[in-house]
Amino acid sequence: MHHLEIASLGCRYGKLEVLRNVSLTVAKGEVVSLIGPSGSGKSTLLRVLMGLTPPTRGEVKIDGETIDYGSSRCVRTVRERMAIVFQQYNLFQNMDVLRNVTIAPVKIKRRPRPEVEADAKRILAKVGLSDKHHAYPDELSGGQQQRVAIARALALKPEILLLDEVTSALDPELVNEVLDTIRGLAADGMTMLIVSHEMAFVREVASRVVMMDNGQVIEEGSPRQIFDAPTSERCREFVGKILRH
Amino acid sequence: MNYTFQFGVALAQLPVLLSAALVTLELAFLAFWGGALIGVAGATAKTYGGPALRRLASAYVVFFTNTPALLQIYFIYYGLPEFGVLIPAFIAVVLGLMLNAGAYLTEIMRAGFISVRRQEVEAAETLGMSLFQMVRYVIVPHIAKTIYPSLANFFILLVLGSSMGAIFSVNELTGTAIDISTENYRWLEMFLLVGVIYIALTFIASVSLALIGRFAFRVKAKVF
Ligand SMILES: Nc1ncnc2c1ncn2[C@@H]1O[C@H](COP(=O)(O)OP(=O)(O)OP(=O)(O)O)[C@@H](O)[C@H]1O
Ligand SMILES: [Mg+2]
Secondary structure, three states: OOOEEEEEEEEEEOOEEEEEEEEEEEOOOOEEEEEOOOOOOHHHHHHHHOOOOOOOEEEEEEOOEEOOOOOHHHHHHHHHHEEEEOOOOOOOOOOOHHHHHHHHHHHHOOOOHHHHHHHHHHHHHHOOOHHHOOOOHHHOOHHHHHHHHHHHHHOOOOOEEEEEOOOOOOOHHHHHHHHHHHHHHHHOOOEEEEEOOOHHHHHHHOOEEEEEEOOEEEEEEOHHHHHHOOOOHHHHHHHHHHHHO | OOOOOOHHHHHOOHHHHHHHHHHHHHHHHHHHHHHHHHHHHHHHHHHHOOHHHHHHHHHHHHHHHOOOHHHHHHHHHHHHHHHOOOOOHHHHHHHHHHHHHHHHHHHHHHHHHHHOOHHHHHHHHHOOOOHHHHHHHHHHHHHHHHHHHHHHHHHHHHHHHHHHHHHHOOOOHHHHHHHHHHHHOOHHHHHHHHHHHHHHHHHHHHHHHHHHHHHHHOOOOOOO
């Protein structure tokens, strides 16, 4: 059974059909990378998965259970099992690092604070931010903020982590510290769906690459297949353009 | 200048003036909190309300920010009795200041509402927060931090603005000083002293507001 199963998913903003017919599966422990030109619907797909944007048709299943995005109770369970990290970090500006990471487990999951804090400190150590517990987001670099955002997502112990271009807002010299964090997660066996334009990185960590265009999956396969021997014309063109840069 | 200052006479009135200063603070406090409630309602109407509600809130703000507060108080104090509503001067002044403050605070609060980042709210949502939790942990602290400096300034303005109570013989600081001066004729000394008390009041208010801002909302305001 697939861990995450997306079948014929559709989504529209008014008249604009952003997702046409997306089908995609992710197995436990797999790192799937979503690539595709700007506007192809990658972010929208992740937003639909997290219940931020309602799907207009299709189905999403986690461990074979169909998710009803119309029910807030169901959406809540989805948010317990999946977590997302955004391109712009979106940290809570009024909280320090430790509180950003602990607020959800303490206030939403009602776990005891000492236990959550110990957990959070361990996670922050893993993302290399042990010395920043009491810094506020506006006192951190972009790379540090993004690592806090990853820690915040991990603190909820999600089964699946969604990452949306988490390095594209960063200065080049800060990209690697964030990629290292994700490498570590992949090595730990975290199931991830990663939208990224870092092709070398995708090639290295992804077990599978899914190419989207115009709201559809147009090709998927191993990184080698997609990057070295794409079958569709559109994919070849996109990969060629990206690899040349 | 052959005026002989007699501060002793004025200073003898200090206890009376200090209790009048309390009335001043009381006026400012009541007007501020009442105005803040109106401000929250007004800003909510203007930001999230339907067209009718939005227009109503706008009309209120335009009217009360474009006419003198004094006139508004006159209206309440002398106007309401015409409709059979008799109210004491103190209440009339509080109401007038409150309605006036509400209009300004509507605009201040609205600026706060608008400044809430949609992405931060979405992040809260994906972490599983309920609407109530988002409001409590993310939205309100953000708004409070954003508008805190304007609120603090506005409170100071209200402390000074409450001197309008003098015209309606409310025994706040200015009114009390006028009353005493008409008896002892030491106008200059009395008003110098009252000026010093006002400065002390606003100074204490500014410092404590800045400290509250710094520790409660992380507002990096300079105390001076
Ligand atoms: N809130 C919205 N309202 C209307 N249209 C939207 C909205 N958000 C996205 N779109 C549109 O949906 C389409 C897909 O957007 P999406 O952000 O999913 O693309 P993407 O693949 O993530 O692109 P990028 O690589 O630039 O991030 C685009 O045409 C975009 O203009
Ligand atoms: Mg995107």
